[in-house]
Amino acid sequence: MGWNYFLQWFFILPFEIVVASFTINYWTQGSVNPAVFMAVFLVALIIISAFGTLGYAEEEFLSSFIKLCAIVTFIIIGIVLVCGGGPASGRYGEYWGTKLFDEQPFKNGFKGFCSVFVTAAFAFAGTELIGLAASESKTPLQTLPSACKQVFWRVTLFYILSLLMVGLLISADDEGLIGTEAFANSQASPFVLVGKYAHLYGYDHFINAVIVISVISIGLSGIYGGSRTLTAMAEQGYAPKLFSYVDRAGRPLYSTILVLAVGFLAFAGTEPKSGQELFDWLLGISGLAALFTWGSICLAHIRFRMAWKRQGHTMDEIPFKAVLGIYGSYIGLGLSILVFIAQMYVAIWPVGGGPDGGELNDAAGFFKTCLAFPVVIAFWIVGYIWKRPTFLTIDKIDLDSGRREIDWELHRAMEEKRARANIAMKVVYKLF
Numbered sequence: 001m002g003w004n005y006f007l008q009w010f011f012i013l014p015f016e017i018v019v020a021s022f023t024i025n026y027w028t029q030g031s032v033n034p035a036v037f038m039a040v041f042l043v044a045l046i047i048i049s050a051f052g053t054l055g056y057a058e059e060e061f062l063s064s065f066i067k068l069c070a071i072v073t074f075i076i077i078g079i080v081l082v083c084g085g086g087p088a089s090g091r092y093g094e095y096w097g098t099k100l101f102d103e104q105p106f107k108n109g110f111k112g113f114c115s116v117f118v119t120a121a122f123a124f125a126g127t128e129l130i131g132l133a134a135s136e137s138k139t140p141l142q143t144l145p146s147a148c149k150q151v152f153w154r155v156t157l158f159y160i161l162s163l164l165m166v167g168l169l170i171s172a173d174d175e176g177l178i179g180t181e182a183f184a185n186s187q188a189s190p191f192v193l194v195g196k197y198a199h200l201y202g203y204d205h206f207i208n209a210v211i212v213i214s215v216i217s218i219g220l221s222g223i224y225g226g227s228r229t230l231t232a233m234a235e236q237g238y239a240p241k242l243f244s245y246v247d248r249a250g251r252p253l254y255s256t257i258l259v260l261a262v263g264f265l266a267f268a269g270t271e272p273k274s275g276q277e278l279f280d281w282l283l284g285i286s287g288l289a290a291l292f293t294w295g296s297i298c299l300a301h302i303r304f305r306m307a308w309k310r311q312g313h314t315m316d317e318i319p320f321k322a323v324l325g326i327y328g329s330y331i332g333l334g335l336s337i338l339v340f341i342a343q344m345y346v347a348i349w350p351v352g353g354g355p356d357g358g359e360l361n362d363a364a365g366f367f368k369t370c371l372a373f374p375v376v377i378a379f380w381i382v383g384y385i386w387k388r389p390t391f392l393t394i395d396k397i398d399l400d401s402g403r404r405e406i407d408w409e410l411h412r413a414m415e416e417k418r419a420r421a422n423i424a425m426k427v428v429y430k431l432f
Contacts (some may be wrong), residue, residue, distance in 0.1 A: 001296040002238055003379040006229045007372070008125065008289035010262055012222030013060050015282035016215045017041050017266035027190060028202075035270045041216055042263050049223050049260065052251040056224045070210040074191060078165030079127055081198055089198035092169070112352045114342035118287035118369070121339070123159070125290040126221050127151050127338040128297060141410060145320045149431065166170055166190045169197075182200035185376040219263075238383065240306050280368055288343060288372035297335035298329040305329075319406060344370060 020041050021034035048055045086092035106113050130147045170177070170190040177190060189211055195203035231252035234244035243255045250296055305326040308318075315321060322328055347369035350361045367374075418429050 001292065001376075001382070002229060002233045002236075005378045006226055006233065006298075006373070007375065008286050008293055009222045009226035009229060011265075011282045011286050012125075012226070012352070013045070013219050013259060013263040014266040014278070014288060015208070016219035016222065018278060018282070019261060019267075020212055020215045020219075021270075022191070023208060023215065026208050030114040030430065033270060035267055036079050038266050038270070041219070042260075042266070044216065045219055045223060045263065046260055048220055049256055052249050053224075056220060059217065063213050066210060067214055067274075070207065071158055074194070074207065075161050075165055076196065077198075077200070077203070077305055078162075078169060081194065082165070086198040087200070091197040092381055096169065099170060100170065105289075108351045109344055112280050115346045115351050117339045117343055118284060118291075120305065121290045121294075122283055122287035124155070125286065125293075126225070127155070127219065128293065129225055141319060141407065142414070148320075153431075157281070162191075166194070169194050171232075191199050196252060223256060223259050226259040227252045230255040238387070282370050284370070285372050285375070288340075288370060289376070291336050291340055292372065292376050295340075297428060298333040298336065301399065302333065303324055303394060304399075307399060308392040310394045311397075313400060340373075344373075348375075 020035050024032075024037045025034070048059050051058075080086065081092035082096050084092060084095035130144065130151065140194050170193055174190070174193065176193045176196070189208070191207045191211065192204045195207055230239055230243050231246065233239040234241055234255070243252070243258070245252070245254050247253050266278075301322070308315075310400070324331070347366045348361055350365060350369075351358055353359050361369075418426065420430065
């Protein structure tokens with residue numbers, strides 16, 4: 001599964017560079033070769049990566065602040081537009097409400113519903129990065145609980161509320177949305193179209209700029225996550241020893257170079273047709289790989305909790321626990337399996353039928369959707385032949401190797417501080 005996780009991040013970088021060039025096209029309208037902007041973005045990422053974890057942290061802080069301000073602004077403006085408070089010259093100059101609900105929520109029926117799971121999984125990928133960051137944190141006891149809680153609020157704010165506004169204001173059939181001719185036309189994100197249709201002059205350009213910053217930020221996360229994963233596998237003997245090298249500044253040098261090198265794959269998508277084709281393949285690989293990653297995380301947590309109990313430990317020895325405990329992991333694992341089954345279903349019987357006019361998909365269409373599955377199986381077979389691992393029963397799972405010593409005095413001091421806090425601060429500690 002380590003190689004699967006590496007694969008997920010490995011192809012994030014060229015994917016995001018292609019997406020960034022799509023986004024820039026809103027301004028250039030195809031007048032500038034996308035390769036120019038791809039080169040600019042790649043050079044910028046190389047420069048930031050040269051600063052290691054510090055560069056990643058500083059960029060994430062700045063980009064997260066910009067994205068937070070943009071999303072909060074968008075939600076407020078979206079509510080105003082839904083209520084008809086937009087400029088009279090625009091589309092939302094009168095009460096808009098739920099006009100688009102007449103289109104029905106399940107476009108293309110059950111197949112259409114199932115077909116979006118991989119895209120959704122790709123969008124949520126990266127929330128597990130706090131686990132990698134915790135391993136490099138000097139004070140995980142303080143930072144990890146807060147980071148986990150912030151993931152919930154980021155998902156609620158960035159995804160649920162913002163997409164609710166998009167669903168209310170932009171039709172799924174809108175001709176302005178990015179489609180197969182993304183390079184040729186000035187098509188755009190639905191967030192951009194809201195500002196354009198509302199005649200909020202300049203706001204569409206602001207949102208488009210924020211999207212460019214966001215996709216570059218995700219590309220940097222791909223470099224960070226991919227390089228750290230490859231280095232960890234090399235240290236454990238599951239990847240060439242070369243990639244275990246870490247320089248004096250704490251940067252996994254050769255792993256970072258390899259991940260950056262795959263960024264040049266984006267240049268294969270400089271033409272409209274090839275760009276969309278590359279976009280689809282990379283999305284399919286990374287999105288489905290994320291499902292395998294989350295499923296394996298849930299399974300690992302289940303087995304960890306079972307082993308922890310079997311080997312005589314109590315939950316009081318764990319200072320920070322998952323909110324839903326082991327049951328949340330059972331739910332997560334079950335949902336991951338169901339989503340994978342749904343994805344296989346639409347890969348075989350795609351929305352709108354196969355390319356030859358029949359109900360079944362062809363081989364290219366199937367693997368474009370489910371390529372990560374045979375790749376994961378291949379990784380497992382090679383790993384099994386190479387290492388010949390034996391299945392560990394829960395009483396033989398090693399719970400101590402690499403485990404940090406917990407500063408219980410610091411933990412008790414933190415608990416006492418929270419206990420003495422006023423009601424307002426207790427709410428803050430609980431939520432954030």
